[in-house]
Amino acid sequence: MAGSLVAAFAAYGIWGFRATAVLGFAVRSSTPLALAAMCGILCERTGVIDIGIEGQMLLGAFAGFFGAAAFGVVAGVFAAVAVGALVGAFLALCAVTWRVDQIIAGAVINIAAAGFTSFLYRPGRVIGSLPAWRIPLLGDLPLLGPVLFRAQPLTYLTVVVVIGLQVTLVRTPWGRRTTAVGEHPGAADTVGIDVARYRYGNVVAGGALAGLAGALLSVEITGSFDRGMTAGRGFLALAIVIMGRWKPVAAWAAALFFGVLTGLVNQLNFGQVIDIPPQFVAMLPYATTIVVLAIFGTRVRPPAAAGRPYP
Amino acid sequence: MSESRPGEAGAVPQARGVLLEVRGLTKRFGSVVANEDVSLQLRRGEVLALLGENGAGKTTLVKMLFGLHRPDGGEIRLAGEAVRLRSPRDAIARGIGMVHQHFQLVPVMTVAENVVLGAEPTRRRFVDRRRAAAEVRELSERFGLAVDPDAVVEDLPIGAQQRVEIIKALYRGAEILILDEPSAVLTPEETDELLGVVAELAARGVGIVLITHKLREVMEAADRVVVLRDGRVVGEVAPADTDEAGLAALMVGRSVVLRIDKQPASPGEPVLGIQGLEVDDDRGRRAVTGLDLEVRAGEIVGVAGVQGNGQRELAEAICGMRPRIGGCVLLQDRDITGLGARAIHDLGVAHIPEDRDKHGLVGSYSVADDLVLNRFDEPGFARWGRRDRAAVQRWAEQLIAEFDVRTPDVHAPADSLSGGNKQKLIVARELSRASVLVVAAQPTRGVDVGSIEFIHRQLVAARDRGAAVLVISAELEELLAVSDRIAVMRDGRIAATFAGASATPEAIGLVMGGATGH
Ligand SMILES: Nc1ncnc2c1ncn2[C@@H]1O[C@H](COP(=O)(O)OP(=O)(O)OP(=O)(O)O)[C@@H](O)[C@H]1O
Ligand SMILES: [Mg+2]
Numbered sequence: 001m002a003g004s005l006v007a008a009f010a011a012y013g014i015w016g017f018r019a020t021a022v023l024g025f026a027v028r029s030s031t032p033l034a035l036a037a038m039c040g041i042l043c044e045r046t047g048v049i050d051i052g053i054e055g056q057m058l059l060g061a062f063a064g065f066f067g068a069a070a071f072g073v074v075a076g077v078f079a080a081v082a083v084g085a086l087v088g089a090f091l092a093l094c095a096v097t098w099r100v101d102q103i104i105a106g107a108v109i110n111i112a113a114a115g116f117t118s119f120l121y122r123p124g125r126v127i128g129s130l131p132a133w134r135i136p137l138l139g140d141l142p143l144l145g146p147v148l149f150r151a152q153p154l155t156y157l158t159v160v161v162v163i164g165l166q167v168t169l170v171r172t173p174w175g176r177r178t179t180a181v182g183e184h185p186g187a188a189d190t191v192g193i194d195v196a197r198y199r200y201g202n203v204v205a206g207g208a209l210a211g212l213a214g215a216l217l218s219v220e221i222t223g224s225f226d227r228g229m230t231a232g233r234g235f236l237a238l239a240i241v242i243m244g245r246w247k248p249v250a251a252w253a254a255a256l257f258f259g260v261l262t263g264l265v266n267q268l269n270f271g272q273v274i275d276i277p278p279q280f281v282a283m284l285p286y287a288t289t290i291v292v293l294a295i296f297g298t299r300v301r302p303p304a305a306a307g308r309p310y311p
Numbered sequence: 312m313s314e315s316r317p318g319e320a321g322a323v324p325q326a327r328g329v330l331l332e333v334r335g336l337t338k339r340f341g342s343v344v345a346n347e348d349v350s351l352q353l354r355r356g357e358v359l360a361l362l363g364e365n366g367a368g369k370t371t372l373v374k375m376l377f378g379l380h381r382p383d384g385g386e387i388r389l390a391g392e393a394v395r396l397r398s399p400r401d402a403i404a405r406g407i408g409m410v411h412q413h414f415q416l417v418p419v420m421t422v423a424e425n426v427v428l429g430a431e432p433t434r435r436r437f438v439d440r441r442r443a444a445a446e447v448r449e450l451s452e453r454f455g456l457a458v459d460p461d462a463v464v465e466d467l468p469i470g471a472q473q474r475v476e477i478i479k480a481l482y483r484g485a486e487i488l489i490l491d492e493p494s495a496v497l498t499p500e501e502t503d504e505l506l507g508v509v510a511e512l513a514a515r516g517v518g519i520v521l522i523t524h525k526l527r528e529v530m531e532a533a534d535r536v537v538v539l540r541d542g543r544v545v546g547e548v549a550p551a552d553t554d555e556a557g558l559a560a561l562m563v564g565r566s567v568v569l570r571i572d573k574q575p576a577s578p579g580e581p582v583l584g585i586q587g588l589e590v591d592d593d594r595g596r597r598a599v600t601g602l603d604l605e606v607r608a609g610e611i612v613g614v615a616g617v618q619g620n621g622q623r624e625l626a627e628a629i630c631g632m633r634p635r636i637g638g639c640v641l642l643q644d645r646d647i648t649g650l651g652a653r654a655i656h657d658l659g660v661a662h663i664p665e666d667r668d669k670h671g672l673v674g675s676y677s678v679a680d681d682l683v684l685n686r687f688d689e690p691g692f693a694r695w696g697r698r699d700r701a702a703v704q705r706w707a708e709q710l711i712a713e714f715d716v717r718t719p720d721v722h723a724p725a726d727s728l729s730g731g732n733k734q735k736l737i738v739a740r741e742l743s744r745a746s747v748l749v750v751a752a753q754p755t756r757g758v759d760v761g762s763i764e765f766i767h768r769q770l771v772a773a774r775d776r777g778a779a780v781l782v783i784s785a786e787l788e789e790l791l792a793v794s795d796r797i798a799v800m801r802d803g804r805i806a807a808t809f810a811g812a813s814a815t816p817e818a819i820g821l822v823m824g825g826a827t828g829h
Contacts, residue, residue: 179417192400192403
C-alpha cells in the first residue's frame with residue numbers, strides 16, 4: 001500500500017496530468033488480479049491449493065462474454081460466476097473427496113480451460129461492456145474522482161468483496177473455523193467442525209470469485225473475448241496471495257502495486273520518456289513477482305495444512 | 312459441570328454417581344485383539360488410572376470412549392444409558408473430553424480462539440472476543456489452570472498448551488476427562504502442576520481417566536487403578552493398598568528393578584568435543600549460546616535442564632539436522648561442523664530423536680523396513696542394488712524379539728504400533744548398529760517401567776562396548792540412573808557438571824532453576 005502511494009505521488013508530482021492515467025490504469029488492471037487473489041486466499045486458508053485460478057478465470061471470461069452476447073451483460077456476469085463455482089466444485093471433488101494431488105488437479109483445470117475456450121472460440125464479436133457508475137460529488141474530485149469514483153460496477157463490487165472477506169475471515173465464527181481448517185484440520189475436526197464441508201464451501205465460493213474476475217476482463221474491461229486473454233493473471237494472483245500473506249486487504253494492496261508499476265512504465269513509454277520494448281513491459285509483473293517472492297517467499301508462512309488432504 | 316443431571320434422580324441405586332460404565336468392550340485390529348472383554352466404571356469426582364505395558368490396549372480403550380474407534384463388542388454406558396459414539400463430536404456432545412498426546416490446537420490462533428473454536432460466543436454475528444476471553448479466564452481461575460487468553464498458542468510452553476486443551480474440554484462442558492500420557496511431554500514442575508489441576512477437577516466432580524507410565528503419578532493422583540495386560544483387565548487396586556513396586560509387578564507380571572546396577576565408567580579418548588556451539592531454534596532465536604561439552608569413549612553423559620533451554624537444538628545440531636551458527640563440533644578430532652545428517656550418521660553416530668513420529672520412523676513403512684532404515688543399503692541387507700528381503704526380515708525378527716517390540720509381525724505398518732512400542736523400535740534400530748557416539752533424546756518417553764529398565768541396560772551396554780553416550784532427558788531419575796556425569800543446561804549452555812556419584816536431585820534442581828553452579 002505504502003509503495004503504491006509513494007509511486008503515485010511521485011508520478012503526480014513529476015508528470016501532473018499523467019498521474020490520472022497511471023492510477024486509472026492501476027485500478028483497472030489490479031481489480032481482476034485482486035479478485036483472483038481472493039479466490040486463492042479463500043482456497044488456501046481452508047487448506048486447498050488452487051493453481052487452477054488461471055483456468056477458472058479464462059472459463060469465467062469465456063462464459064461471461066458469450067453469456068453477455070446472448071442474454072445481456074448481467075446474465076454474462078452471472079454465467080461467469082456460475083462456471084467459476086462449478087470448476088471450484090470440481091477442484092474440491094478432486095482435492096477433498098478423491099484426495100488427488102492438488103497441484104495436478106489445478107494443472108488439469110488450466111489445460112482443459114485453455115483447450116476448451118480455444119476450441120469454442122469464434123473471433124470477431126464485440127459486446128458492449130458494463131457502463132461506468134459515476135458517484136455523485138466524489139466523482140468530481142480532482143485526481144481521485146476519475147480514478148476511484150467513475151469506475152465500472154464490478155470494480156466497486158471488488159472493493160466490497162475484499163473488505164468483506166477481510167472482516168469475515170478475522171471476525172466471524174465462519175472465518176475462524178476456516179482458518180482452523182486450513183491450519184490444523186485435526187483440531188477443527190475434534191471440536192466438531194466438518195472439515196470437508198468447509199473446504200467444499202470455500203473452494204466453490206473462491207471459484208465463483210475467479211469466474212467473476214474473468215468476467216471483469218471480458219465483460220467489464222474489454223468487451224471482447226480472446227484466446228488466452230487471462231495471460232497469466234491467475235498465476236500472478238497466486239504470487240499476490242503470498243505477498244499479501246493470505247490477507248485480503250494486503251493482497252489487494254499488492255495487486256495495486258503491480259497495477260501502478262505497469263501503469264507507470266506504460267506511461268513512461270507512451271510519453272517517450274524511456275524506450276523499452278513492449279515485450280519487456282509485458283514481462284515486468286512476472287519478473288517483479290520472481291524478485292518479490294525470492295525476497296519475501298521464505299519469510300512468510302502459508303496455512304500449515306495447505307495442499308494436504310484430510311484425514 | 313451442571314450440578315444436577317436429569318438422568319440421576321431416577322437411576323438405579325448402584326449406578327448413583329457412576330458417570331461412565333464400560334461392559335465387555337472388545338476391539339480387534341485384524342488378528343490383533345487390542346481390547347478383550349474390558350469392563351470398568353468411572354464415578355463422579357474420581358481419578359481412575361489406567362496402567363499397563365506398552366501395547367496393553369490403554370490408548371485403544373480411551374479412543375473408543377472418545378468416538379475415535381468403534382468397538383467390535385460390548386457397550387459404553389453414560390449415566391446409565393447405553394450410547395454409540397461415532398465420532399469425537401458425539402463424545403463431546405455427551406460430556407466427554409480428551410487431551411490427546413499430540414495437542415489438537417491451532418498454533419497461530421490465540422488461547423481464547425482455540426478454546427471457543429466451533430462453539431464461539433457471538434455478538435451480532437461476530438465472534439465476541441471479549442466474552443471468549445472472559446470465559447477462558449473464568450475457567451482458568453475456577454480450576455487453577457493458569458493461562459493468558461490472549462497469548463498465541465505457538466508461543467506457549469508445552470505445559471501451558473496442555474492446560475489450554477483441558478480448558479477447551481471444560482468449556483465444552485466435559486464431565487469426563489481423558490488424559491492419555493499427559494506427563495510424557497512435561498517437565499517435572501509442569502507435571503506437579505498438572506496433578507494439582509487433576510485433583511482440583513476431581514474435587515469439583517469431574518471424572519478423570521488418567522493413563523500414565525509413571526508410577527509416582529499414579530500413587531499421588533489416582534483413587535483407583537485398573538491394570539490392563541494384553542488387552543484384558545488383570546487387576547484393580549487402590550494406591551493406598553500397594554506401592555510402586557507392587558504396581559510394577561502387577562503390570563508386568565514380574566518384579567521390576569527400578570534402579571540398575573552398572574560398573575563404574577572407564578572413560579577413554581574424547582569422542583565428542585563441542586566448542587562454543589551456537590544454534591538457532593525454529594523461530595530463529597539463539598537457543599544454544601556458546602556451549603562447550605566433551606563426551607569420552609566409554610562414558611555416559613547426561614544432559615539435564617528445564618525443557619526449552621536448548622537441549623533439543625543441541626541434539627539436532629550434533630546430528631546434522633540443524634545448521635550450526637557458530638562454534639564447532641568434533642567427532643574423534645574430526646570437524647563435523649557443516650556435515651549433513653547422513654554423513655554424520657555414516658561416521659558412526661546413532662540418534663534417538665526426541666520427536667519419534669516426526670524424525671524417528673516412517674509411519675507407513677513396515678516394522679521391518681523401519682528397523683533397517685539406518686542400514687538398508689549395507690551389504691548384509693542389499694545385493695547388487697537390490698534389497699535382500701529375507702535378510703531384512705530375519706534381522707527384524709531378531710530385533711523385535713530382543714527388544715520386546717510388541718507387534719503381530721514385522722510386516723505390520725509402524726503406525727499401528729502403540730506409542731511405547733514405536734519408541735522401542737527406534738531404540739532397537741539405533742542401538743543395534745555399531746556406533747562411536749549415541750545421542751539419545753528422551754530415550755524412554757512413553758515406555759513402560761519394564762522396558763525402561765531394559766533400555767537403560769542397553770545404553771550402559773553401548774557404553775561398555777566403548778561408545779560415547781549422550782543422554783538428554785527431562786527425567787532426572789533417568790539421568791541419575793544411567794549417567795556417569797551429568798551436565799546441566801541452562802540458557803543454551805552448560806551451567807554446571809556433576810559427577811554421577813555425587814549428583815543429587817536437589818543439587819541439580821537448584822542449578823536448573825538458576826543457581827550458579829560449581
Ligand atoms: N490402528 C491400529 N491398527 C492395528 N493395530 C493397532 C492399531 N492401534 C493399536 N493397535 C494395536 O493394538 C494394541 C494396543 O495398542 P494401544 O495403542 O492401545 O497400546 P497402549 O496400551 O496405549 O500402549 P502404550 O503404552 O505403548 O501407549 C497394540 O498391539 C497395537 O499394535
Ligand atoms: Mg498409548
